[in-house]
Amino acid sequence: MPELPEVEFAARTLRRWLEGKRIEAAEASLTRIFRGSDANAFASELPGKKLEWIERRGKYLLLAFTKNVGLLAHLGMTGKWMRIGRTDERPSHVRASLTLEKDGVVLYRDPRLFGRIAVHPADRLFELKEIRALGPDPLVDGIDEKRLHERLHRTGRAVKVAIMDQAVIAGVGNIQATDALFHARIHPARAASSLGPKEVRALAAGIRKSIDYTLGLQGEGDAIEYVEDPGAENPFVIYGRAGHTCPRCTGTLEKLDLGGRTSAFCPHCQPA
DNA sequence: ACGGATGTTCGCGC
DNA sequence: CGCGCGAACATCCG
Structure with missing residues (x-):
């Protein structure tokens, strides 16, 4: 799904969905989405947290939550963040989900598993090698x-x-x-x-x-x-x-x- | 049924 | 080290 515009759109949408909402529960299936990271950390660290900010750099999403919990996320080829109601039927190939307090469920669906979610300290997201390796971002930095x-x-x-x-x-x-x-x-x-x-x-x-x-x-x-x-x-x-x-x-x-x-x-x- | 698909990474050979 | 190439990843769609 994603090139810069779609990822930018995902960032805006996620911001709207998560803003001000406490995460009640988090689930992750043990797939290669969490390669190089820890799926257990996603499920164990996110409950009780609230979003602080979301940024996009290139095709990467950086999400910072309270208590310095951060996510580095990439949509790969077929990744998509979606929102459903609590009692709605879940789509297939859901790899991670966040149940929001007094609200619905934000989930990550990715049939081909090319995407990534990694848990890192929020204040270190910009120092990750994946982000540091990026050239200038056309929207953030402009094209020189x-x-x-x-x-x-x-x-x-x-x-x-x-x-x-x-x-x-x-x-x-x-x-x-x-x-x-x-x-x-x-x-x-x-x-x-x-x-x-x-x-x-x-x-x-x-x-x-x-x-x-x-x-x-x-x-x-x-x-x-x-x-x-x-x-x-x-x-x-x-x-x-x-x-x-x-x-x-x-x-x-x-x-x-x-x-x-x-x-x-x-x-x-x-x-x- | 076969081929191709919005991405990244790794190994191989030059 | 730079670069091209192919493969791998896993699923869906026409």
């Missing part, structure tokens, strides 16, 4: 074109692979990268080091544009439909549209494999 140019200049990798590197820019995934390069009119396989200042500027703008666009897709409390229910229409600009007509010219979008990920591009608008 000079810095991005420097970073891209010293690598021979394809530009698409480079911008999906979380150490280069935090939060860009396959969808944002694909659409951002289309906006910027840059071929995904171009060597990152070959981009000129104007192209880097266009790329920075393209990343911002695709993130803002995706953030704008979420309604009042609703998540992106395409992500939510299978069968909903693909709302992205060219992601997942190989074989279709380019939204900007009369050409046909093509498919390309880079770094094990599929992307679409327009051979006319994004020449090699």
Whole structure:
């Protein structure tokens, strides 16, 4: 599910759900979601606590509760935080849940178990290696074109692979990268080091544009439909549209494999 | 039935 | 050390 916009949305939603509510009970199933951490700590430390703050860095969520209890959470590919009523039937693949005082249940569902939840002292969340390894966050830090140019200049990798590197820019995934390069009119396989200042500027703008666009897709409390229910229409600009007509010219979008990920591009608008 | 999917990490070889 | 590649993780969907 998640790239930066969806994770940002999850952060806002969780903030709303948890704000001011005491956690009455916490449950965790012993799955690899808690790898490198302790599922027992989740269940034993959260009851009685209240949320103090939530932050997002790249695709990571950082949650701080009272008594210095903190969570580092990542949605992986299929993770999702949901809220249900206490007596509602639980969905399948629930890996962790928080029962809120005088309220419903906030739960984490993740069929493929690619996501993560780790319990750490709240005041040390920002010092975790996962967070320290991240490059600038486009929403929190903005995209510094000079810095991005420097970073891209010293690598021979394809530009698409480079911008999906979380150490280069935090939060860009396959969808944002694909659409951002289309906006910027840059071929995904171009060597990152070959981009000129104007192209880097266009790329920075393209990343911002695709993130803002995706953030704008979420309604009042609703998540992106395409992500939510299978069968909903693909709302992205060219992601997942190989074989279709380019939204900007009369050409046909093509498919390309880079770094094990599929992307679409327009051979006319994004020449090699 | 088969292939592919919004992510990360690890091992291998060059 | 940088980089590309493939695999692994586990499930669902068309």
